[in-house]
Amino acid sequence: MSEAIIRVRGLVTRFGSHVVHDRLDLDVARGEILGVVGGSGTGKSVLLRTIVGLNPARVGEIEVLGTPVPARTAAERARLEGNIGVMFQDGALFSSLTVRENVEVPLRRVAGLSARTRAELADLKISMAGLPYAAGDNYPSELSGGMRKRAGLARALALDPEVLFLDEPTAGLDPIGAAAFDRLIHGLTQSLGLTVFLVTHDLDTLHAVCDRVAVLAEKRVLVTGTMEEMLDVDHPWVRDYFHGPRARAARPDRG
Numbered sequence: 001m002s003e004a005i006i007r008v009r010g011l012v013t014r015f016g017s018h019v020v021h022d023r024l025d026l027d028v029a030r031g032e033i034l035g036v037v038g039g040s041g042t043g044k045s046v047l048l049r050t051i052v053g054l055n056p057a058r059v060g061e062i063e064v065l066g067t068p069v070p071a072r073t074a075a076e077r078a079r080l081e082g083n084i085g086v087m088f089q090d091g092a093l094f095s096s097l098t099v100r101e102n103v104e105v106p107l108r109r110v111a112g113l114s115a116r117t118r119a120e121l122a123d124l125k126i127s128m129a130g131l132p133y134a135a136g137d138n139y140p141s142e143l144s145g146g147m148r149k150r151a152g153l154a155r156a157l158a159l160d161p162e163v164l165f166l167d168e169p170t171a172g173l174d175p176i177g178a179a180a181f182d183r184l185i186h187g188l189t190q191s192l193g194l195t196v197f198l199v200t201h202d203l204d205t206l207h208a209v210c211d212r213v214a215v216l217a218e219k220r221v222l223v224t225g226t227m228e229e230m231l232d233v234d235h236p237w238v239r240d241y242f243h244g245p246r247a248r249a250a251r252p253d254r255g
C-alpha cells in the first residue's frame, strides 16, 4: 500500500462496559476512497468521530497525515484542523446561521482573511458542492435534505482539506439525489486529489465511488478489499450484504 494517510492501531473504544472497538487496526492510503460498512451499531460513526478527534475516550494509536490524534501541540492541532474536513450525517449545520455563514465558520480560523474574502471563499465552496449561488443566503431550515447535505459538504471543503470524512452522505436521499451526490463526491475527490473515509450503507455508493471497502464486524475491521474481493469473503454478514438482492441490484454488471 502507498503512504497511509490514516493509520489506526490497537484502537479500543468503550462506553461504560460496552466495548465498541476491540484492538481495531486500519490504514487508509493517500488518494483512496475507502468505504466503511458494517451492521447497524458496529461502530462506524464512532470510528469516524474517534479518528477526527471527537471521541477522546479510547485506547490505541491514531495518526492522520502523520500527526497523532489527539494532537499534542497547538501546531499539530492546527495541522489537523486545517487538513481534515468532516461532513456529518445530517449536515450538522448551525440553524441560526445562513449557509454562507456556516461555511465561513472554519474560515474564521484563518488569520488575515477579510470578511469579503471569507464570503467569496464560502461562495466558491457552495458552488463546488453543487448548490445555486442564492443558497448561500438561505438558512438550513429553508433547504431540502439533499441541499443541506451539500451545504455540509461545502463547509467540510472550506479549508481545502487533504482528507475528507463523510458519514452516510446519501442516507435519506431519493435514488436520483443519491446518485447525483455520488457523482459529486467522486468528481470532487478526483479533481481535488482527496483521501476519503466514507461511512455508508449504500451499495450503489460503494460501487460508484469507493476504491476499497472496510467491513466493521466483531468490534474490528474484519476485512478490507475491493468490491470484487468482498464477494469471496466467507463471513455471514459479509456474504449476506454483498450477495443479497440489493447487492445484486447495485452491481454495475447486472443484467
Ligand SMILES: Nc1ncnc2c1ncn2[C@@H]1O[C@H](COP(=O)(O)OP(=O)(O)OP(=O)(O)O)[C@@H](O)[C@H]1O
Pocket: 015, 020, 038, 039, 040, 041, 042, 043, 044, 045, 046, 047
Ligand atoms: N456517546 C455515546 N455514548 C454511549 N454509547 C454510544 C455513544 N455513541 C455511540 N454509542 C454506541 O456505540 C455503538 C456504535 O454506534 P455507531 O453510531 O458508531 O454505530 P454505526 O455502526 O454507525 O451504526 P448505524 O449504521 O446504525 O449508524 C452503538 O451501540 C451506540 O449505541
